[in-house]
Amino acid sequence: MANVDLNSLLDESKEGKVGIKDGKISVFDPKGLGNYPRIEPGENVKIYLDGKLVQNEIVINSTNINNIKIEKNSSISGKEMSLEISKDLVKAYLKIKLIPDLELRLQDVKPSSSIKISAKIMEKIYPKLTYQEIMDYLIDNNVKYGYKEDVIEDIINNPQDNYCELVAEGNYPVEGKDARVKVLDKQSGDPTKYNFIASFRSGDVIAYLEPAKSGMPGISVSGQKIEPKPIRKLTLESGKGVTIFNDKAIANQKGRPKVEIKKDKAIVSLVKEYIIKGDIDKSTGNLEYEGDLIVLGSIQDYFNARIGNNLRVHGNIAQAQVEIGGNIFVSKSIIGSQVRAGVYFSEEIFSILVDLEKELSKFLNASEQLASEASQKLKLKLGDINRDKIFNLLLHNKFTQLIPKIKKLSEKSKNKYKIIENLTNDFFNNYALPRKMTLLDGKNIFQILDDKIMEIIVVQKKDGNSSHIFTDYIQNSSIAASGDLVIGNKGCYNSTVNVGGNIVVTGKDSFIRGGDYTTKGIVFSPAIGSHLGRTNFSIMEGIYADLINGTVFIKTKHDNLLLDPGEQKIMLRVDEDGKLVKTNKKPEISKYIMNRKKYLSN
Numbered sequence: 001m002a003n004v005d006l007n008s009l010l011d012e013s014k015e016g017k018v019g020i021k022d023g024k025i026s027v028f029d030p031k032g033l034g035n036y037p038r039i040e041p042g043e044n045v046k047i048y049l050d051g052k053l054v055q056n057e058i059v060i061n062s063t064n065i066n067n068i069k070i071e072k073n074s075s076i077s078g079k080e081m082s083l084e085i086s087k088d089l090v091k092a093y094l095k096i097k098l099i100p101d102l103e104l105r106l107q108d109v110k111p112s113s114s115i116k117i118s119a120k121i122m123e124k125i126y127p128k129l130t131y132q133e134i135m136d137y138l139i140d141n142n143v144k145y146g147y148k149e150d151v152i153e154d155i156i157n158n159p160q161d162n163y164c165e166l167v168a169e170g171n172y173p174v175e176g177k178d179a180r181v182k183v184l185d186k187q188s189g190d191p192t193k194y195n196f197i198a199s200f201r202s203g204d205v206i207a208y209l210e211p212a213k214s215g216m217p218g219i220s221v222s223g224q225k226i227e228p229k230p231i232r233k234l235t236l237e238s239g240k241g242v243t244i245f246n247d248k249a250i251a252n253q254k255g256r257p258k259v260e261i262k263k264d265k266a267i268v269s270l271v272k273e274y275i276i277k278g279d280i281d282k283s284t285g286n287l288e289y290e291g292d293l294i295v296l297g298s299i300q301d302y303f304n305a306r307i308g309n310n311l312r313v314h315g316n317i318a319q320a321q322v323e324i325g326g327n328i329f330v331s332k333s334i335i336g337s338q339v340r341a342g343v344y345f346s347e348e349i350f351s352i353l354v355d356l357e358k359e360l361s362k363f364l365n366a367s368e369q370l371a372s373e374a375s376q377k378l379k380l381k382l383g384d385i386n387r388d389k390i391f392n393l394l395l396h397n398k399f400t401q402l403i404p405k406i407k408k409l410s411e412k413s414k415n416k417y418k419i420i421e422n423l424t425n426d427f428f429n430n431y432a433l434p435r436k437m438t439l440l441d442g443k444n445i446f447q448i449l450d451d452k453i454m455e456i457i458v459v460q461k462k463d464g465n466s467s468h469i470f471t472d473y474i475q476n477s478s479i480a481a482s483g484d485l486v487i488g489n490k491g492c493y494n495s496t497v498n499v500g501g502n503i504v505v506t507g508k509d510s511f512i513r514g515g516d517y518t519t520k521g522i523v524f525s526p527a528i529g530s531h532l533g534r535t536n537f538s539i540m541e542g543i544y545a546d547l548i549n550g551t552v553f554i555k556t557k558h559d560n561l562l563l564d565p566g567e568q569k570i571m572l573r574v575d576e577d578g579k580l581v582k583t584n585k586k587p588e589i590s591k592y593i594m595n596r597k598k599y600l601s602n
Contacts, residue, residue, distance in 0.1 A: 018060060019111030027065045028111065035113060036061050039068075042118030044104050046071045057114070072104040072119045077127045081134075083141045084164075089220035092143045092168040094134070098159055100124035126159040138168065145223040146170045168221045176215030179234035181249075181266045183207040183257050197274055199290035200251040201308060207257060207268050209236040209247040234261070239269025254309045254325075255291035272309065279315070280305055292326070299337075323419075327483070330471035333490075334479070340417075342467025342482030345456075346498045346518050346538075349412055349420070353453055356405050360450040363399045367391060367446075387444055403431075406449070417480065423452050466501055484521070486592045491525070502541075504592040513549065524589055528552055529565060542573035544586060556580060 013032030018025065018039055030036055040057035041047045047054040048069040060068065080097040104119040134152055138144075146168045155163055183198070184205060200206050215228030238244045239260070241253040249257075255270035272291045279297035280287055287293070290308035298315030299305060299322065310326035317334045324341045345353065370390045395402060410424035430445045466483030473490035474497075484501035491511035497503060502521035505512060513530035517523060518538040528543075529535045529550035537543060537554045548570060552563040558578030563570065573583045 015113050016061070017111040017113060018115055020106055020109045020115070020117065022108070023106045025065060025068070025070070025117075026111065027060055027062050029062050037112070038114040040114075040116050042116040044073045044102070044119035044121065045106070045117050046073065047117060070106065070117060072106070073102070077101045077125070079127050079129065081137050083138070083143065085143075085221065088172070089222065089224070089226065090170040090172055090218065091166055092138070092146075092221040094138070094155075094163065094165055094167040096129070096155065096163040098126045098129075098161055100126040100159075100161075129156050129159065131156060134167075142222045143168050145219060145221055170220045170226070171218040173218035173226050173228035174216035175228050176231040177210075177213040178232040179212040179266075180210050181207050181234070181236065181259050181268060182210055183259065197256060197287060197289040197293075199254065199256045199274070199308065200270065201254055201290050202251050204251045206242065206249040206251050206270070207236075207259065208249070209234065209266065211247075232264070234264055234266045237265050237267045239267045241270030241272070242268050244268075256289070280320075290325075298332075324467060327468045328470070330469075332471075333473040333475065334471050334477050335474075336476045338478045339469065340419075340480040341469050342500075345417055345420070345480070347520075349409075349417060350457075352405070352409050352412060353420075353457055356409055357450060357453045357457060359399070359402055359405060360446055360453070363394060363402055364446060364450060366394055366398065370394070391444070391446070419456070423449065468501065469499075484592065491527075494530075502592075504589055506589060506592060511549070522587055524587055528570075529563070531565070540574060542583070542587070543570065544572075545570045554580065 013034045014030055015034040016030035016037040017028045018037035020026075025039075027037065036059045038057045038059050039047065041054060047058075048071065049058060049064065050067050051069075076099065078099045080099075082095045084093040084095060085091070086093075101124070102121050103123040103125065105122050107118050107120050109115045109117070131152060134155065135147075138147070148167050148169065151165050151167050155165060155167075184207060185198070212231045212233045214231060217228060218226040220226055236244050236247055236249060238249065239258070241251060241255055243250045243252055249268035251270055253270055253272065255272040256274055258269045258271050260267045260269070270291070274289055274291060274293050276284060276287075276293065276295045276297070278284075279300050280295055280303045281300040282303070284303070286304040288306040292310045293305070293307045293312070295311070295313045295315070299313060299317045299320045301319040304321040305311065306323045308325040311322065311324045311328045313328070313330045313332075316332045317330055317337045317339065319336045321338045322328070322340070324339075326341070328339065328341050367387060367390050370393070371387060374390075406424060406427060409420060410428070413420035413424065427445050427449050467481055468483040468486065469479060469481045470486045470488075472488040474487060474492040474495050476493070477495045479485060479495060479497045480499070482500045485497060485499045485503045487503075487505045487507075487510060489507035489510060491505055491507070491513065492515070493511075494514035496515055497517045497519075499519050499521070501519070503512075503517055503519050503523045503525075505525035508526060510525060511527040512523070512525045512535065513528075514533050514535050516536045516538075520540045522541045523537055523539055523543040523545075525545050527547045527549050528537075528545045529548045529552045531550045534551045534553055537552065539554065539556060543554055546569060548563045548565055548567040550565050554561045554563065554572070556574045556578050559574075559580045561572070561580050571583050571586065572580045575581050
C-alpha cells in the first residue's frame with residue numbers, strides 16, 4: 001500500500017457545497033478531507049431520497065443527487081362555512097375557511113455547505129364565493145333577519161383564508177323599568193362638619209314611588225319576537241312611623257328609613273334606633289342623626305354629635321360637643337365636653353332673649369314705617385328703598401342700645417350656649433362688612449336674628465319638652481338640659497350646669513365639687529363644695545346636702561346664703577317670696593335612682 005501524504009490532503013481539502021438556481025439543485029463534492037454538503041426540507045416542500053420522505057437534514061453528493069426528488073406542497077382548493085348564533089339570538093356570525101390553490105416556486109439559495117430548501121408562494125388562487133351562495137346558507141340555517149349587506153359584499157370581494165364576521169343582527173328588546181321606592185337624600189346642617197346619617201323628622205317626605213315602565217320587544221336573527229324581561233309593579237304601603245299619601249311616604253316620628261319589598265308591596269318604615277358598634281371617632285367623623293343613636297363605645301376627643309332624639313353612650317364622652325333633642329344616657333363619664341339636651345337656657349339668658357326680641361321687633365317695624373314714608377315721597381317702589389341707610393339712621397338715633405344688647409347676648413352665651421353663640425357670630429360677621437345688612441336674598445340680618453330668637457323662645461316655652469341627662473361622672477364640662485341632670489355613683493367636678501329640672505346626685509359617696517350650677521328645681525347631693533374654690537348654686541325650689549366640703553354660695557331670686565366648710569344636714573327650700581328657709585322634709589329621689597338604673601341598664 002502506497003504511503004498517503006496527509007499534509008498534502010489537508011492542503012488540498014475543500015468543503016462540498018450545494019445550491020439552488022432557477023429551481024435546479026447543483027452539488028459540488030468536497031476535495032481531500034472536506035465535508036459533504038447537507039440539505040433539509042423547509043416551507044412548502046417535501047424531499048424524497050430513494051422514494052422515502054426526508055424529515056431531517058441529509059448528506060448529499062453528486063451520485064445520490066439523482067435519487068433525490070423535491071416536491072412542492074400542493075393543496076386541494078375548497079371552502080367550508082359554519083354559523084354561530086349568540087345566546088341572546090340577536091347576532092349571527094358567519095365563519096368561512098377558504099383553501100386556495102398555491103402557485104409555488106423554489107427559492108434560490110447560494111451554494112453553501114448546508115441549505116434549507118423552501119418554496120415561495122407566488123400567488124393564492126381562492127375558490128369563488130357568491131352572494132347567492134352565502135344567502136342560501138344563511139336562510140338554510142334559519143337566519144332570516146337583519147342581514148349586513150356591506151359585510152357580505154366585503155367577504156365576496158376580499159377573499160382570505162379565514163373569516164368570522166357578524167353578517168346579521170336583530171334588535172335587542174328595550175327593557176322596561178321595575179317600580180322602585182326612591183328614598184330622599186336628606187341632608188341637614190353643615191355637610192363639611194357633620195356626616196349625616198339618613199334620617200327624618202315628623203312631617204318630612206321620606207320616599208316616593210317611581211311606577212313601573214313597560215319595555216319594547218326585540219327581534220332575533222331568525223325573525224322571532226324577543227320579549228323584554230317582565231317588570232315588577234309595586235304598591236307603596238306604610239310601616240311603623242309612616243303615613244302614605246299620593247304615593248309618598250311621610251314620617252310620623254323621627255328615625256331612619258327602612259324599605260322592605262314583599263312580593264308586590266313596598267313597605268316603608270322609620271326605625272328610631274341607629275347603632276354605632278364602636279366609637280364616634282375618625283372612622284365615623286362627626287355625626288348627625290334625627291332618631292335615637294346608640295354608641296356601644298365612646299365619643300372620642302374632638303368628635304361631635306347632633307342627635308334629634310335620644311342618645312345612649314356605653315362608654316365616655318370626652319372633649320366633645322354633643323347636642324341632643326331627647327334624653328342622653330352615658331354609662332361612664334362626661335369629661336371636658338359641652339353637652340346640651342333639649343332646648344334650655346338659664347333665666348338670665350332667656351330674659352335677655354325675650355328683651356332683645358321685643359327690641360328687634362320695634363326696630364324692624366320702625367324701619368318698615370320709614371321705608372313706606374320714603375317710597376311715597378320719592379315715588380319709588382317699596383322694594384327699591386335702600387334699607388341700609390334706614391337701619392343706620394335708626395341705630396344712631398332711636399335704637400342706640402340694640403347693638404350693645406346683641407353683644408351682651410353674645411358674651412353671656414359664649415362657651416355656654418352654642419346655638420346662640422353661632423347665631424350672634426353670624427350676625428356680627430355680616431354686620432362687620434360694609435353694606436351687608438341686607439343680604440342677597442332680600443332678607444336683612446336683623447330680621448334673620450329676630451326670626452331665630454323667636455324660634456328659640458317658642459321652643460323654650462313649650463310644655464313637656466324636658467330632656468334629661470343621666471351619667472356617672474362629670475368633670476370640667478358645660479352641661480345644659482331642659483329636664484333633669486341625674487348623676488350616679490361618683491359626682492360632678494368643676495363644671496357649669498344649667499338645667500330646667502333638678503340636679504340629683506344619687507350615689508352614697510357622690511359629690512358636687514366646684515363650678516356653677518343653675519336649676520329651676522332642686523339640688524340634691526350627699527356632699528357639696530370643694531376646698532379648691534367656691535361652688536355656686538342658683539336655685540328656684542331647694543337644696544339638700546349631708547355635708548359641706550368647701551365654701552358654697554347659694555342664691556335665689558330674692559335671697560342668698562354663704563355656707564362654710566364642715567356644715568352638715570343642709571335642707572333648704574325656697575318659699576313663695578323667693579327666700580331660703582329650712583325644712584325637715586327631704587325630697588323623694590328614689591324615682592331618679594330607678595330612672596337612672598333603668599336607662600343605663602338597657
